[in-house]
Amino acid sequence: MQNHDLSADQVRDLRALAGMIIPPSAAYDVPGADDEKIFNDILRSLERDRDDIRRALSHLAAIGGCAFADLEAERRTEVAAAFREVGGAPLAALVRVVLLCYYRDDRVMRSLGQEARPPFPKGHVVEQGDWSLLDPVRARPPMYRTVD
Amino acid sequence: MLDKVDALIVGSGASGAAVAWSLADTRMRIVCLEQGDWVKPTDYPSNGRDWEARLFSDFAINPNRRARPTDYPINDANSPIKVVNFNGVGGSTIMYTAHFPRMHPSDFRVRTLDGVADDWPIDYATLEPYFAENDRMMGVSGLAGDPAYPPHQPPMPPLPLGKSGARFGKAMNQLGWHWWPSDSTIATTDYEGRARCINLGHCTPGCAQGAKASTDITYWPHAIRAGVELRTMCRVREVTVDAHGMASGVIYYDAEGKEQFQPAEVVILACNGVGTPRLMLNSVSAKFPNGIANSSGLVGKNLMFHPYALTYGYVDEPLDGNHGPPLCLWSQQFYETDPGRDFVRGYTFQFGRGVGAIMEAIVSANAGRLPWGEEHHGAYRKLVNRRIGLSAICEDLPDEHNRVTLDPDLKDSSGIPAPKLDYTISANSLKMMDHGIARAKEVLTAAGASNIAVESPILNGGWHLLGTARMGTDPERSVVNEWGRCHDVKNLFIVDGSIWVTSGGVNPTSTIQALALYIADSIKQRLANLFD
Numbered sequence A: 001m002q003n004h005d006l007s008a009d010q011v012r013d014l015r016a017l018a019g020m021i022i023p024p025s026a027a028y029d030v031p032g033a034d035d036e037k038i039f040n041d042i043l044r045s046l047e048r049d050r051d052d053i054r055r056a057l058s059h060l061a062a063i064g065g066c067a068f069a070d071l072e073a074e075r076r077t078e079v080a081a082a083f084r085e086v087g088g089a090p091l092a093a094l095v096r097v098v099l100l101c102y103y104r105d106d107r108v109m110r111s112l113g114q115e116a117r118p119p120f121p122k123g124h125v126v127e128q129g130d131w132s133l134l135d136p137v138r139a140r141p142p143m144y145r146t147v148d
Numbered sequence B: 001m002l003d004k005v006d007a008l009i010v011g012s013g014a015s016g017a018a019v020a021w022s023l024a025d026t027r028m029r030i031v032c033l034e035q036g037d038w039v040k041p042t043d044y045p046s047n048g049r050d051w052e053a054r055l056f057s058d059f060a061i062n063p064n065r066r067a068r069p070t071d072y073p074i075n076d077a078n079s080p081i082k083v084v085n086f087n088g089v090g091g092s093t094i095m096y097t098a099h100f101p102r103m104h105p106s107d108f109r110v111r112t113l114d115g116v117a118d119d120w121p122i123d124y125a126t127l128e129p130y131f132a133e134n135d136r137m138m139g140v141s142g143l144a145g146d147p148a149y150p151p152h153q154p155p156m157p158p159l160p161l162g163k164s165g166a167r168f169g170k171a172m173n174q175l176g177w178h179w180w181p182s183d184s185t186i187a188t189t190d191y192e193g194r195a196r197c198i199n200l201g202h203c204t205p206g207c208a209q210g211a212k213a214s215t216d217i218t219y220w221p222h223a224i225r226a227g228v229e230l231r232t233m234c235r236v237r238e239v240t241v242d243a244h245g246m247a248s249g250v251i252y253y254d255a256e257g258k259e260q261f262q263p264a265e266v267v268i269l270a271c272n273g274v275g276t277p278r279l280m281l282n283s284v285s286a287k288f289p290n291g292i293a294n295s296s297g298l299v300g301k302n303l304m305f306h307p308y309a310l311t312y313g314y315v316d317e318p319l320d321g322n323h324g325p326p327l328c329l330w331s332q333q334f335y336e337t338d339p340g341r342d343f344v345r346g347y348t349f350q351f352g353r354g355v356g357a358i359m360e361a362i363v364s365a366n367a368g369r370l371p372w373g374e375e376h377h378g379a380y381r382k383l384v385n386r387r388i389g390l391s392a393i394c395e396d397l398p399d400e401h402n403r404v405t406l407d408p409d410l411k412d413s414s415g416i417p418a419p420k421l422d423y424t425i426s427a428n429s430l431k432m433m434d435h436g437i438a439r440a441k442e443v444l445t446a447a448g449a450s451n452i453a454v455e456s457p458i459l460n461g462g463w464h465l466l467g468t469a470r471m472g473t474d475p476e477r478s479v480v481n482e483w484g485r486c487h488d489v490k491n492l493f494i495v496d497g498s499i500w501v502t503s504g505g506v507n508p509t510s511t512i513q514a515l516a517l518y519i520a521d522s523i524k525q526r527l528a529n530l531f532d
Ligand SMILES: Cc1cc2nc3c(=O)[nH]c(=O)nc-3n(C[C@H](O)[C@H](O)[C@H](O)COP(=O)(O)OP(=O)(O)OC[C@H]3O[C@@H](n4cnc5c(N)ncnc54)[C@H](O)[C@@H]3O)c2cc1C
Pocket: B010, B011, B012, B013, B014, B015, B016, B033, B034, B035, B036, B061, B084, B085, B086, B087, B088, B089, B090, B091, B092, B093, B095, B096, B097, B098, B099, B100, B101, B204, B234, B235, B236, B237, B270, B271, B272, B273, B275, B276, B279, B463, B464, B465, B495, B496, B497, B498, B507, B508, B509, B510, B512
């Protein structure tokens, strides 16, 4: 688990921010991205984005003037909004990792009506569709340019 | 020193595999050196729950992001389009999306027909038997009768239309525009020991089912059975020359990182439109101080991508999402030059079925469509599985300013100088892209989509790498002759996309492989006097 290289403050900030990006929803019966299981997945998955995410979190703390997770709710909202404007590529990387982990959680997938499984080996069914739609195109004369 | 071989192929991708298989019946001693490794079916992302995530890690299409030890870095800072590829047995066909149109007869005659660039020294008719042979070897699905092409018969029935395809078909009919099920190298029936497609829908980072025809499972098993030796994890540094200026072999680093010299009678380069010029420019000698076979100065120049203009939107019902191969239809309504337009040449539309749940979230977050907070959930549910889109694959004309050179600092893990790109999208291509976007918006509107968005050019869209060692009859204006032999070095051949004179407006692999088979046949027919 300790393969993420983030400080304890950064871990708390990341969790708080993830929960702001995607909070839990009773209406859709889904956890937030700060849910323990999902957040642990996020921490495990920083991978090639680790440096960007560290950069993003330093930037976030700098905007707030202290650890993001320690801010009052109202101030957090302000800081998050400001960060969204200026966060650039590091923030995009952070959001990407949050989304990658959030949308593969079983509970979230089920709420979307998706089966919580990898594509292989079961695959999916795709309907053939109505091939008579092609009749007007079949009736067209050749349309490629001829060359000698 | 290793024993001398008759033919040494560098690169085992689309073209390297085809040429190896074709030459195998000569019973020559043939070795192929490939810097990457075999990919096992169980390695592919669609085996696991992290299947979409791995598109951002070890199966990223951009080698700078993927950064496997078998990849080489590419300095792409000075290009609005980034190179994407795969380095391993099968080359970039491991990652391709299997859309398999051929070039058209007119594509080989652009100077004669439209007064731009150059004609090819060969034509569609010459390649036709090789297209057909390649279709059989790769296993192509599709439907005969497309009015946009000379007649041909794909060996398997087309991919299913699905919900998205039917929507597109209706929209195109409403507009009165051409569309047709794509030729695709995805097996729709069991084919030559390969299982049929089961719609895993994640073809790009490799097909765990083996339905997508990457050359590791098409040409290579046949070539190896016929006696070709494929040495993996062998990265070629340079092609060497002898006192007569002929290629004497290659220096490479083997799987242990040990330097080896492999002598050869004939050397065949199949490293793609970036890897081949890189290797040639790295092959410096007293005879060729600017890189092997580069007396024209054109090695690395005239790099062509196909700039892709993607336009997409969202409909009000769930469609196929990522279920099923992503590309199944094309339109060539705007393919041929029309004097009424403000650009020459044209483009293919390729229609996209949809994307996976995570990809949708990421792309929509980047585009600012996904709010943070409570509203995130509702907004996302209006997007997921509701996307349809189409890309204009624009013909890029050759321009010497668009080029591959060697980066002065950047090196791969073997210490070999890495390629650097300088590329600008031309005014003609930009106009073509705008035209494509405007037409695509009409298609999407007719298909009932709203919330229309554009990505143009597709940033990670440098999948077609062409033109950097062009073919021609004039040694001052081309690098290889009309059958792939270097003008300057008579036992050095190039079979990959580098030799393209112009790019057409189609995905290139069908034509790259037909050319490789044609060059192999040309070699076989001339074996007695190959170096004359
Ligand atoms: C994401 C993606 C999607 C694509 N989709 C399509 C599509 O739908 N339709 C289509 O027609 N095309 C598509 N393409 C392009 C297609 O993959 C290429 O056109 C085709 O693979 C090019 O064939 P090639 O033989 O020129 O090179 P490659 O297939 O790229 O093979 C080159 C090989 O050479 C090896 N090599 C390079 N340098 C060295 C060296 N110094 N030493 C040893 N080995 C070396 C590499 O490791 C690699 O395996 C796509 C490509 C990508 C990446």
